[in-house]
Amino acid sequence: MAGTTRPDVPSGITVRRWGAGNGDGLVIDVDSNGGPPVHGIGVEPPAGSSRANGPTWAYVIEDDGVTLIDPGHLGSFGFLSDGLKVLGMAPADIDRVVVTHGHWDHDGGVAELVEASGAEFWAHELWQAYSPYSYGQLLRTDESPLRAEMSRMGERVRENGPRQYGGGGRKPGGAGRDDYESVRSGMKVDRELVDGDRHGSIEFLHTPGHWPDELTIRLGDLIFTGDHVLPEITPHPSMAYDHPADLAKSLPSRYRDAREVWGLSAYLRSLHRVCQLGQGLTVMPAHRLFNRDRFRMTDERRAAETIAFHLERCDILVDAIESGHVDLESATRALFSNRPLTDGYHLMSAISETISHVELLEENGDVRVVDVEGGDGARLELTGSRHYRDVIGELIPG
Ligand SMILES: [Zn+2]
Numbered sequence: 001m002a003g004t005t006r007p008d009v010p011s012g013i014t015v016r017r018w019g020a021g022n023g024d025g026l027v028i029d030v031d032s033n034g035g036p037p038v039h040g041i042g043v044e045p046p047a048g049s050s051r052a053n054g055p056t057w058a059y060v061i062e063d064d065g066v067t068l069i070d071p072g073h074l075g076s077f078g079f080l081s082d083g084l085k086v087l088g089m090a091p092a093d094i095d096r097v098v099v100t101h102g103h104w105d106h107d108g109g110v111a112e113l114v115e116a117s118g119a120e121f122w123a124h125e126l127w128q129a130y131s132p133y134s135y136g137q138l139l140r141t142d143e144s145p146l147r148a149e150m151s152r153m154g155e156r157v158r159e160n161g162p163r164q165y166g167g168g169g170r171k172p173g174g175a176g177r178d179d180y181e182s183v184r185s186g187m188k189v190d191r192e193l194v195d196g197d198r199h200g201s202i203e204f205l206h207t208p209g210h211w212p213d214e215l216t217i218r219l220g221d222l223i224f225t226g227d228h229v230l231p232e233i234t235p236h237p238s239m240a241y242d243h244p245a246d247l248a249k250s251l252p253s254r255y256r257d258a259r260e261v262w263g264l265s266a267y268l269r270s271l272h273r274v275c276q277l278g279q280g281l282t283v284m285p286a287h288r289l290f291n292r293d294r295f296r297m298t299d300e301r302r303a304a305e306t307i308a309f310h311l312e313r314c315d316i317l318v319d320a321i322e323s324g325h326v327d328l329e330s331a332t333r334a335l336f337s338n339r340p341l342t343d344g345y346h347l348m349s350a351i352s353e354t355i356s357h358v359e360l361l362e363e364n365g366d367v368r369v370v371d372v373e374g375g376d377g378a379r380l381e382l383t384g385s386r387h388y389r390d391v392i393g394e395l396i397p398g
Pocket residue numbers: 101103210211227
């Protein structure tokens with residue numbers, strides 16, 4: 001850390017090595033309240049990656065062998081093994097690597113770690129089912145007028161913006177997304193996890209919605225939440241995609257209805273599940289555990305706050321439509337009126353989040369999306385009901 005004053009260290013955390021103000025390189029021990037030894041490493045993204053969320057936090061649990069959760073990006077292996085060294089460990093000490101979900105900043109580093117360590121690779125069973133598909137194949141624009149419009153806007157933004165969205169070169173994944181996807185598509189999961197599986201004192205819960213294969217991993221009072229619950233920021237909900245058609249037939253019946261695992265409704269139900277796990281749980285997030293020179297500890301109440309946040313967002317969106325913001329970009333700019341959305345990346349992220357909300361409102365019969373005949377757009381119409389208020393409200397405890 002720069003300067004002479006150290007930040008406060010919360011109870012339950014012991015710093016083994018200080019790192020940067022955003023947590024890069026920070027290495028900690030975590031008190032598991034009488035449970036097995038637990039450690040955390042702020043794994044820096046490789047050069048050229050987005051640094052908006054800081055490091056990916058990898059966690060090491062010494063319980064019935066050594067389990068490592070979320071090794072970080074493809075290209076981060078040097079930072080990960082450096083952190084392990086601070087803990088007196090080497091990659092070869094890792095028996096298994098588990099990923100919270102199939103995003104590049106979480107599972108991108110699995111192949112390098114497995115090769116260096118001989119560790120097994122564990123993930124939710126949907127991780128394996130989805131792994132042959134590129135993000136482009138999953139995030140389909142032909143499934144709804146709004147997503148088609150988002151795609152057209154993306155094209156326009158790509159032609160203009162200095163920070164490109166989805167184009168060649170600099171990618172959110174750092175190492176090119178093509179590299180990442182080719183590594184990912186060749187990987188084999190050694191143990192496919194399902195909801196409720198256990199290993200030693202570790203329990204795996206399926207909490208889809210930010211991504212279909214998301215796991216929340218519980219060890220006593222600690223919950224390793226991946227991107228499902230984060231301090232400081234609200235995770236990006238997925239849009240309500242369908243499964244790829246050829247995949248849908250072979251999936252176990254519990255996932256056949258894609259709405260179980262994709263979209264804001266699934267996400268809110270999974271947050272509700274975390275609220276139900278009990279009280280006094282400590283969230284071990286994959287991002288922002290330490291940021292702006294401070295630990296950002298949070299607990300299960302953050303899940304309830306996140307549900308309430310989305311209820312309020314739906315209110316704002318419905319009010320915006322009511323006051324005439326009936327096309328996607330205008331509704332998005334009204335919903336995100338506190339942010340300038342001047343660059344393509346932030347604009348397109350905001351658009352996709354708005355679509356997630358519109359899809360939830362459509363599901364509940366509160367909004368209709370009308371495909372404008374002959375035009376390049378879709379119009380949002382209110383039906384007059386606000387069923388979403390009860391549906392989301394029921395998910396908020398207390
Ligand atoms: Zn993610």
